[in-house]
Amino acid sequence: MKKQALTSLLQITHPVIMAPMFLVSNTRMVIEGMKSGVAGCIPALNYRTLEELKTAIQELKAAKVSGGSFGFNLIVNKSNVKYKEQLRILCEEKVDFILTSLGSPEETIIEAHKAGIKVFCDVTDLAFAKKVESLGADALVAVNNQAGGHRGNIDPETLIKQLNENTSLPVISAGGVGSKTDLDKMLSFGAVGVSVGSPFIASIESGVSQDYKQACVDYGAKDIVMTERISGTPCTVINTPYVQKVGTKQTWLETLLNKNKSLKKWVKMIRFYIGMKATEKAATQVTYKTVWVAGPSIEDTKAILPVSEIVSKLVK
Ligand SMILES: Cc1cc2nc3c(=O)[nH]c(=O)nc-3n(C[C@H](O)[C@H](O)[C@H](O)COP(=O)(O)O)c2cc1C
Numbered sequence: 291m292k293k294q295a296l297t298s299l300l301q302i303t304h305p306v307i308m309a310p311m312f313l314v315s316n317t318r319m320v321i322e323g324m325k326s327g328v329a330g331c332i333p334a335l336n337y338r339t340l341e342e343l344k345t346a347i348q349e350l351k352a353a354k355v356s357g358g359s360f361g362f363n364l365i366v367n368k369s370n371v372k373y374k375e376q377l378r379i380l381c382e383e384k385v386d387f388i389l390t391s392l393g394s395p396e397e398t399i400i401e402a403h404k405a406g407i408k409v410f411c412d413v414t415d416l417a418f419a420k421k422v423e424s425l426g427a428d429a430l431v432a433v434n435n436q437a438g439g440h441r442g443n444i445d446p447e448t449l450i451k452q453l454n455e456n457t458s459l460p461v462i463s464a465g466g467v468g469s470k471t472d473l474d475k476m477l478s479f480g481a482v483g484v485s486v487g488s489p490f491i492a493s494i495e496s497g498v499s500q501d502y503k504q505a506c507v508d509y510g511a512k513d514i515v516m517t518e519r520i521s522g523t524p525c526t527v528i529n530t531p532y533v534q535k536v537g538t539k540q541t542w543l544e545t546l547l548n549k550n551k552s553l554k555k556w557v558k559m560i561r562f563y564i565g566m567k568a569t570e571k572a573a574t575q576v577t578y579k580t581v582w583v584a585g586p587s588i589e590d591t592k593a594i595l596p597v598s599e600i601v602s603k604l605v606k
Pocket residue numbers: 309310311312314333363390391412433436437438439440464465466467485486487488489583584585586587
């Protein structure tokens with residue numbers, strides 16, 4: 291069965307979503323992305339208050355141009371205490387699409403569909419893809435083992451083919467795309483489009499520190515390591531001298547507490563909060579504690595460029 295192309299699902303010119311990145315994505319990037327003919331997505335958690343979230347959506351709606359589209363990423367598990375309110379605002383303000391991650395998207399799909407909003411779900415394997423398909427998701431975002439952030443375990447080709455053969459949903463591939471060649475490869479494996487994050491960190495419009503952007507230029511794929519120190523769940527970071535110094539494993543205390551069933555949930559929430567605060571500091575301020583989240587697709591990042599030029603590199 292032929293699956294709907296991402297360009298027609300979102301009414302965009304090129305089959306690319308600028309992926310949601312905690313602390314990195316902002317409206318400036320998404321507006322430039324829309325002008326360049328792609329979709330942009332921002333984590334709802336990038337906004338401290340619901341009012342700020344609402345203002346951002348209104349700014350994007352006002353700036354939307356033909357060939358572009360915008361959505362928001364919603365963390366749908368218990369670590370996101372603002373989930374219900376964020377979902378309400380996204381539905382009231384009518385964003386183009388919602389991208390769910392971490393947890394069951396059931397309620398999000400029901401509420402978003404009532405508002406006429408499409409829901410794409412992050413998946414890392416077939417079992418979860420089948421679950422979100424049965425819940426009514428509109429597309430799968432297949433997070434592979436090349437992705438930046440909380441990556442999956444399966445290589446892009448295997449994952450795309452497995453999801454295509456065993457579900458009827460369009461597959462958007464996330465991870466490892468830094469060039470037009472990479473994009474074409476994902477399409478040839480059967481993806482309807484791609485979700486690209488790391489290559490946009492070193493964009494002029496992104497709000498992170500100059501040092502973080504420059505690190506994405508100076509370091510490459512071989513410098514990416516997995517750490518458990520940010521949220522407890524393994525996450526890709528640049529192997530800076532600081533990361534080498536503090537190590538990438540959980541502390542003995544965290545490991546012990548995580549083994550205790552009744553404490554596990556709380557430890558996870560607290561660890562998540564502390565980790566996010568530390569990453570926020572590293573991402574936005576000059577600090578010797580350089581914990582910079584990025585994936586191997588920074589390999590093709592050779593300069594800090596405007597979003598429009600990064601999109602051009604991907605599609606032309
Ligand atoms: C710095 C950074 C922050 C991220 N934050 C989020 C996030 O808040 N929510 C989410 O669903 N995915 C997040 N991701 C994953 C991206 O949305 C996307 O799946 C990933 O970047 C794709 O791999 P790539 O970096 O090789 O393009 C993040 C990735 C990076 C690099």
